[in-house]
Each structure stands twice: as structure tokens, then as C-alpha cells.
Amino acid sequence: MDQIQHKFIDVARGLKLHLAEIGCGPHVVVFLHGFPEIWYTWRHQMMAVANAGFRAIAPDYRGYGLSDRPPEPAKASLTDFLTDLLGILNALQLPKVFLIAKDFGARPAYLFANLHPERVLGAVTMGVPYLPPGPTTFHKYLPEGFYISRWREPGRAEADFGRFDAKTVVRNIYILFSKSEIPIAAENQEIMDLVDPSTSLPPWFTEDDLAAYGALYEKSGFLTALQVPYR
Incomplete structure (x- = not known):
């Protein structure tokens, strides 16, 4: 656990997201949590991925964990989470990443891969099946x-x-x-x-x-x- 580092990234008008990070390999794996979870959910997997030669990153979504709350939580949406994920990749200058997601985190993983296929090398999801974009x-x-x-x-x-x-x-x-x-x-x-x-x-x-x-x-x-x- 001590090897995992923490940082904050400003993604939207002063709203800062918390990231946990370990490893320095050429390929990057981004872990997306569900509820009631936070970056900590992925701590063991992050260390395993880093030991295998990858760089592992696990953000807290806005309003979760150590990340800032959105100014109006009742208006938060999955679109915000997608924008935040793109902002993280841009801020860290990551052209392409692997996505690993569980629970409702699978939904932003699917949508992000649909919207930004040029930024995704692959996606692994657990617990929630793929649904086409649109209202459920x-x-x-x-x-x-x-x-x-x-x-x-x-x-x-x-x-x-x-x-x-x-x-x-x-x-x-x-x-x-x-x-x-x-x-x-x-x-x-x-x-x-x-x-x-x-x-x-x-x-x-x-x-x-x-x-x-x-x-x-x-x-x-x-x-x-x-x-x-x-x-």
C-alpha cells in the first residue's frame, strides 16, 4: 500500500479529482470503481498490474472519496464522469489506456470506449452487461x-x-x-x-x-x- 502514490488533477473549473497511482510501464491500466466503492477497492489489483510491468491508475469519481464534490450533486451525470476521464487522460498525457471496471463503473467504461475508441486499447468489465448508449x-x-x-x-x-x-x-x-x-x-x-x-x-x-x-x-x-x- 505504501508504494501507491496519490495526486490531484484539476479537470473542470477548479474541481479536483483524486488519483491513486503505481507503476511506470509503457502501458496504462485505468481502474473504474462502483458503489459503495472508491480507489481503495482496486489496491491489490493495482499492485499486481504494476508488478506485471504496467502503470496502474485508479481515480475517485467526482463526489466520491477524496475527489471534490460537484457544485450541484443532484445534477451530476454519467456525462460528467466521461468528461472527467477524458480530462484525466489529457492531463497525464496518456494517448491510450486499458479500462478495467466493475459494478456501475462498467457503464462509463462502455460509453467512453464508444465515444473515444482512439483512446482505448481494451476494456474489461465485471458485473454489468453492455447496454447501448441511451436511456435505460x-x-x-x-x-x-x-x-x-x-x-x-x-x-x-x-x-x-x-x-x-x-x-x-x-x-x-x-x-x-x-x-x-x-x-x-x-x-x-x-x-x-x-x-x-x-x-x-x-x-x-x-x-x-x-x-x-x-x-x-x-x-x-x-x-x-x-x-x-x-x-
């Missing part, structure tokens, strides 16, 4: 109590999350997402209520990991994260 309608077919349905509703997740500190919110989400069943709340129940406080963390997620995530979401909050990708 899958949410119309989800149960009302499904976590995505609840988090799409302005104000509801904010009120649900607001009952707890950021560390507890992240803890609960990772416990929910590590289960085999889909998190669906009852009509008069909130998503955070689906987790018993006595439930242990998944074996692959340590208390130190939780402390790192909790501290970064304490800084950033969840406003941008709920806007993009859920709204």
Missing part, C-alpha cells in the same frame, strides 16, 4: 422494495442513510451485497433495516477495510453516489 428502462421492471428502486427515489435513501454514520452505511451495504438473495425491503421497511447490527462482515472485508471506506465516505457523503448511478 430496466428499473421499471424492478420490485418496489428492491434497493435500486428505493435509491432512485429522491430523499428516501438520504433519510435512510442519515440515521447512521457513513461507516455503518457502508458496512450494511457490503453485508447486503455479499448475500446470495436480492435485497428487497417490505413496504414499511427501509434498506438499512434489512441488516441485523450483530451480523458479521464478509470474511473478505476486514475492519481495517471498513474504516478506510467509512472515512472516505464520511468526507464525500452519499449525495453524488446516489445521483450517479441510481438517478
Whole structure:
């Protein structure tokens, strides 16, 4: 972890994005995180990629982790994330990169490769299939109590999350997402209520990991994260 370096890049009218970076190979791999994640999600993969002779970069999206919040989080969009990614490549003078993405990070990876094929050597995605550019309608077919349905509703997740500190919110989400069943709340129940406080963390997620995530979401909050990708 100590080998990973950190820097900030101004991408849009004073908005600074945080980047974690390791390695110095001729080829560059950019890691794109999902939710509830940050650059830290990729720390082991970054070190492995660097040891294999590549340069590894993992940004925090605007409004996530150590990156600045957008001036109006409720108006943040995937377009902003695409513009930011292009700004990162230009600022670092990277003509072409490999993209590795998971969860909703796959969406900006697909779109960026479509919009800027001359800047992408290849893309690897996990967890989210390719969808053509344009509005999506899958949410119309989800149960009302499904976590995505609840988090799409302005104000509801904010009120649900607001009952707890950021560390507890992240803890609960990772416990929910590590289960085999889909998190669906009852009509008069909130998503955070689906987790018993006595439930242990998944074996692959340590208390130190939780402390790192909790501290970064304490800084950033969840406003941008709920806007993009859920709204």
C-alpha cells in the first residue's frame, strides 16, 4: 500500500479529482470503481498490474472519496464522469489506456470506449452487461422494495442513510451485497433495516477495510453516489 502514490488533477473549473497511482510501464491500466466503492477497492489489483510491468491508475469519481464534490450533486451525470476521464487522460498525457471496471463503473467504461475508441486499447468489465448508449428502462421492471428502486427515489435513501454514520452505511451495504438473495425491503421497511447490527462482515472485508471506506465516505457523503448511478 505504501508504494501507491496519490495526486490531484484539476479537470473542470477548479474541481479536483483524486488519483491513486503505481507503476511506470509503457502501458496504462485505468481502474473504474462502483458503489459503495472508491480507489481503495482496486489496491491489490493495482499492485499486481504494476508488478506485471504496467502503470496502474485508479481515480475517485467526482463526489466520491477524496475527489471534490460537484457544485450541484443532484445534477451530476454519467456525462460528467466521461468528461472527467477524458480530462484525466489529457492531463497525464496518456494517448491510450486499458479500462478495467466493475459494478456501475462498467457503464462509463462502455460509453467512453464508444465515444473515444482512439483512446482505448481494451476494456474489461465485471458485473454489468453492455447496454447501448441511451436511456435505460430496466428499473421499471424492478420490485418496489428492491434497493435500486428505493435509491432512485429522491430523499428516501438520504433519510435512510442519515440515521447512521457513513461507516455503518457502508458496512450494511457490503453485508447486503455479499448475500446470495436480492435485497428487497417490505413496504414499511427501509434498506438499512434489512441488516441485523450483530451480523458479521464478509470474511473478505476486514475492519481495517471498513474504516478506510467509512472515512472516505464520511468526507464525500452519499449525495453524488446516489445521483450517479441510481438517478
